[in-house]
Structure formats: C-alpha cells, structure tokens
Amino acid sequence: MSTAAHITHVTRTCQDSVSTAALVGALESAWSAIRDRHPEIPAAVLVVGSGSPTKANQGMKWGHFAALRWQAGDNQLPEILISGEGLSREPEAVFTTLLHEATHALADARGIQDTSRQGRWHNKKFSTLAAELGMSTTKDDKLGYSPCTLTDLTRARYRAVIADLGEALRFYRHPEPTGEGKTRTNNNNGVSCECECPRKLRISKATFEEGPIVCALCGAAFLPEDIDRDTYEHPTFGTGTAAGDGRADDDSEDPMVFYDPTGERYGLPTYPFKFAPDGLLTRRQLRTRNLRPGGQEPAAQILWRRGKRVAYLYRLDLARPKRTATAAQRAAIDKALTARRTCPICGEVKPYYIPRRTGTCLDCP
Template structure:
C-alpha cells in the first residue's frame, strides 16, 4: 500500500507553479496596439528568450526582429523576441523595445535596408522610420541610431498599454555568465572589415589604406565595424588626375604644404592640402550638405592628404545646382527594383539581403542544391 506524498517544502529547485501566460498576452496586446495605429506593421509571433551576450565584449540584447521565422499553416510570420533579462526595466523601456522592433518590421515590409554589420549598425533610414512610429533617436558610435526614446505624444497615446504591461511584468530572466575570456596580445593583421551582406575579412592596416575593397555581392566597401558608413569617405587609389604626384617615403610628405600647388603645375590640377581649400570651392559632401550637386561641371581643384593617398575633388560653388528630388513614381520604382533584388526566383521569398549574383538564388535554396 502506497501513500500520496504531499510536497509542501519549497526549495531552491522546487518552487510553486507559475504561468507566464499573462506576460505573453500583455506583450501581444501591446503589439496589436502598435499595429492598430500603424497597419503596415505586420503580425508577428512574440517570444521571450535569452538576451545574454555570448562573448565578454558583447552587450545585453533587449530584443530582435527576424523576418519569416515562424510557419503557421500556409502563412510565414516574423519573430519578435523580447529578452527575459530586459524585463527588469521600466514598463516604458520594454514597450520602447517593442516599438524599436516594430520599426525593423516596417522596414522589412517596405523593403528598406535599415541596418548593416549583422544588424548592429542602425542607419538614417531606421531613424526616419522610428520617427514615423513615434520615437526619437540618438546616434551611438557603435550602434548608429539604435538608441530610441518615446516622444511625449507617443507616451500619451500608449499610456494604457504601458500600464497593462506594468501589471504583467512579474518575471525576469537572470543573465548568463560569459567569463572574462582571453584577450589577444598582438595584432599583426589588425583591421577587421565587413560589407553590408555582411561578410568579413581581416587585412593589414597598410592594405586598407591603399584603397577600397568592394564586395562583388552587395557592392559595398569593406569597412571596420567602428566606422560610420553613412559619412565615411574611403581612400582612393589615385593621388591626382595627372602629373607626378606619387606618394613616397620622403619625410617631406608629412608636411601638408607639399600638396600646395594652386597652379596645377605639379599635379595637373590646382591642388591644396587638407583644410586649405580657398573659398568658393567645395567637395561633393559639402555640396550635399547644402542640398547642391556639381551639375555636370568638371573638378576645379583637388585636396590631397595622408601622403597623397586620399583625394577629394573640389567644385565651384557658383556653378552648383540644386539636388534633384525623386518623384513618388521614381521612389516606388526604386523600391520595386530593390525588392526584386531581394526576391529569390526559386522560393519567391523576400530575403533581408540581396540575392547573390554568383548563385542566382537565396542562400537557403543554394544550400539545398548542394
């Protein structure tokens, strides 16, 4: 004869039963509230999981968006992950993470590439979409425009939703230990670069400064992770349009006035050191900042620096013309063309990357053919 054992002792490994159903329901309701105000934001599967870093030099992840990660019958749905470690934050911060991931979802629906560097760098397109959803962004040196905060109007609109979240936030996940790790003591091949696919390569600093290495798949240059791709101007191969302006190991080349050649006798084009250009001559970037473009004019002069390894052409300000603005039809055509480049011809799925030309299919289909 056996008797039932009544377990009444609660220990570290034996706890009373709990349910996270209310938490998931609150997160799903918050997502539904976002979609109600912004119908283009797609339906998604909301999950709570680990946000702990896997390496000592990585930071905590509050959430992520993954396109077409779940299958429900004939429907593919994206995934929105909210990290359990982040549930210790204020309810408004948790909701801001949801709205942040909704921005990525909106970018995916519209075929806009809003991130690079494996999703870490958030570009200006992300900032624009975040503002559309009611957030303000600030620029971080490593993450771009990833940091977001709710505007006062958005905070008021979702006040009831945030209050419901506050009632449901009764759980959180403990961070996982990553260990100290072993740091590298030398760096003989010290520039780690990646394109927008993203693919990575490591090259020497001297090789990087020689000129751009361009990815044949996405057409973007390989740049270090800590470089702002939106504003970076890569070194060029040439040191000038003509003449004998070759970089040498002469210590005199460290003197910026070596490149002072206002008549163009030496370099074939009027040449000035960095920050010594005369008034009335601007680079393409400076013209863009003024909403102008060269307008078909030939370069009037050039700037050389970094021992002649970098060049920027100068154009006359008085001959510059206003920048052209794309019409709605042109923007729609561009969006259609970019979406076509991300659509696999075999499975017809829209991928978060351009279909590689060397395979003609997405990475999933190409892997199945092997």
C-alpha cells in the same frame, strides 16, 4: 493538511503571482496596439527567451526581429523576441523595445535594408522609420541609430498599453555568467572589414589605409566595425557613395540633416520634409480637417530646401474645431472686400482689387 494538499496550495499561490500567460498576453496586446496604428506591420509570434551574451565582450540583447521564422498553416510569420533579462527594466523601456522591433518589421514589410553588419549597425533608414512610429533615435558609435526613446506624443498615445504591460512585469531572468573572456596583446591578422551585404574581407592595415575596397554587389566600401560608415571620409571615396559615383554626400542635400527630434540642434523638435511623425500637423493640414491650433504653441517644425523653408507642426490631439463665422461677420467681410474692388474715382465695382500703387482702377487715368 496533507503533504499533497500543501504542495498544491503552495504551487497555486506561486503561479498566481508569476503568470507566464499574463506576461505573454500583455506583450501580444501591446503588439496589437502598435499594429492598430500601423497596419503595415505584420502579425508576429512573440517569444520570451535569453538575451545573455555568449561572450564577455558582447552586450545584453533586449530583443530581436527575425523574418519568416514561424510557420502557421500556409503562412510564414516573423519572430519577435523579448529577452527575459530585459524584463527587469521599466515598462516604458520594455515597450520601447517592442516598438524598436516593430520598426524592423516595418522595414522588412517595405523591403528596406535598415541594418548591416549582421543586424548590429542601424542606418539612417532605420532612424526614419523609427520616427514614423513615434520614436527619437540617437547615434551610437558601434550600433548606429539603434538607441530609441519614445516621444512625448507616443508616450501619451500608448499610456494605457504601457500601464497594462507594467502589471504583467512581475518577474525577470537573471543573466548567464560569461566569464572574464580572453584578451589579445597583439593582432597579426590585419583588419577585418564588412560591406553592406554583408560580406567580409581581411586585409592588412597598410592596404586599407591606401584606399577603401568597394563591393561590386552593394556598392559600399569594406570598412572595419569600429568605423562609422556614415561619416567615413577618404580622398578617393566619397562618404556613403556607391561604386562608380564620384560625388560625396552633401549634408545640405541630405534630408536627415534636419532630423533633430529632441530639439538639441534647432531649439525645437525638427524633422525633414515628409518625415513628421503621426499626430503632428501643419496649419494647412489642420485646416483641411476643419481644425485650428487652438492657441497651442508649435510642438515641432519641418525644415527643407537647405533650411530655407520651415513649417510649424501642432499636436492633433490639442487642436480645436474651426470657428464658424456669424452672418454679421460674413456681411462685414463681404463689405470690406467690395470696398477693395471699388474705384474711388469712377465709383465702379471691378472684378479685381484696386491696385495700391495707383489707387485707381485700370480704366481711370
């Protein structure tokens, strides 16, 4: 075999096992599958790049969403980055990253601000949209509701897509070295704070402890990055309130207090009113589709009105068609209803049911 032929053979063998086109194609197919179920999510340009941090104290980036980053003719398209380092994870984790970025895309399409602190802090609005797309979120002290996991229903819904993605995940990128980084023994520069805009201020610690400084544009307090904005409390400032509003947040009025997709708090996956994920319906909603639970146990529940109202949710894919009553059953029902409208004293059939407290029609003494 000649040298050139040998090199060509080796190159072809390597590229057969490592196909960049197959990887990007699988990611684009997964994105298309997400858009098929959620048409509001826009088309996007998917790229694979570096997710390594630039500083030693930063974490690895699995992906990002950037609006209007690409130009296609007269249209501007957002960018979805999937980090090459993250391709070493399980296929489900990579797909969860895609669905996470799809949540940001949905927020952008609806004009909802779902992050702050330059995109690091994920607020409750992001958590709500993530639940709509079929994910459960947990709260991180520095990232907010950024950590996401697929629900069982979502995992089953995208099982084939995740399997196809796994076939293409044959290689990944090594993280770049960042060094040990530098540490400071003291800090004489005060406290660096951000609002929701985000704009930044640096003030002394004593000044910050006197009371929060409120941004006149967004109405949010300037807070350090290590303070949880959702739980921050100060005697002069209500948690999460806007400027000029003296009312503090009341958990009983906050619908997200009932957001418990894992069931850890309420024993059953729980969602606020009107926030149930796709694929879960109440008995009434099933009935409008001529369906019934079919013997299945409730998969989740909805709580509202301070937890005093509850509606159980059932999986749509396990529901069965409603039974059709036979002629004999309908005749028996008509007979029973007629008996309830027949007065035992005068024997007349009334247009209303005989009251149980009197046992007679309204005309009989």
